[in-house]
Amino acid sequence: PIGHSLSPLIHGAWIAAAGLDADYRAFEPADAAAFAALVAQGRAGRLRGLNVTAPFKEQALALALADAVSETARACGSANLLIFEAGQVRADSTDGPGLMAALAEQASQLAVRGREVVVLGAGGAARAAVAALIAAGARVGVLNRTRARAGILAEDLGASVVEADALGAAVLVVNALSVPPEIPMSRLRDDAVLMDMTYRPLETAFLAEGRARGLATVDGLAMLIGQARPSFHALFGRDPPAVDVRALALAALGETP
Structure with missing residues (x-):
């Protein structure tokens, strides 16, 4: 369930610290058709980008094949990051x-x-x-x-x-x-x-x-935060600010640092 994801917490903390006019939120497409409709919104300029999780990573790669796909995403056979620019979609994988x-x-x-x-x-x-x-x-x-x-x-x-x-x-x-x-x-x-x-x-x-x-x-x-950093850079053209997002994530998980 995407509602359990810590990614909005992590990216939200970076966005706030950087003072960006941006919002990172969880979407929950019900099926492949709903995910394709979400990507269509991106192509139409309503979204800057998407981080993608299971079960849509392979579909994300397929939807971007006509535009641009990184060598990393091709090797993985899936994409967890889509960036939208001028009606085009660029696919990448930051999991590795x-x-x-x-x-x-x-x-x-x-x-x-x-x-x-x-x-x-x-x-x-x-x-x-x-x-x-x-x-x-x-x-x-x-x-x-x-x-x-x-x-x-x-x-x-x-x-x-x-x-x-x-x-x-x-x-x-x-x-x-x-x-x-x-x-x-x-x-x-x-x-x-x-x-x-x-x-x-x-x-x-x-x-x-x-x-x-x-x-x-x-x-x-550690991997979740590690893959979020290059995603943030791809979305906003800058490195994440120095925020202890692990401490925030541990608190959300009910864990002690």
Whole structure:
């Protein structure tokens, strides 16, 4: 449910601090036709841009194909950002940069170039993660219950399909599943980093188990804020002002900083 999104809180805080004449609000199109109508409003000049979440990311890319699509969005096969200019729509994906920003913030000791990384899942979130990590030089393995689906993702992006035994060599394990994964923490390296792409709850069972094992963890809120920064720049042509939006988001989640 988009009404639960923290993005309006984050962008709203930046907008207020920057003194911009702007409004960032949640829309909730009921279906594909309603989403297409929302994009049509953008083409007509009534919207500057949209951040897009599931289940409309693939449709967002398709609606922009006739105009302009970034290489990142093409690699991801989806778009989470649409910018409208003079009747045209430009599609991009900031999910991958958000993931890398989260890793830099909460696992600064981690270096993935030339090293083994495992991404759990083979959906849209996993695709964005795999594309970003491959661009960063990692050797990425995709672990998914349905091997055929993992194979399609791996072939598209230059990753490999792996089994659970690959976890033992991974310096990073990213959960891109919508359900808690069942991972034997005892198999992981002592210096492995765990990342979960969801932020509700902030500390998922996956991250809690990793912490209990003594592993470094990266939460989905860091990624949410990380992907919001380039979105804000694309929308307003400037970097976000220095506001502690994580503290605001934690308060909204009922978490302590």
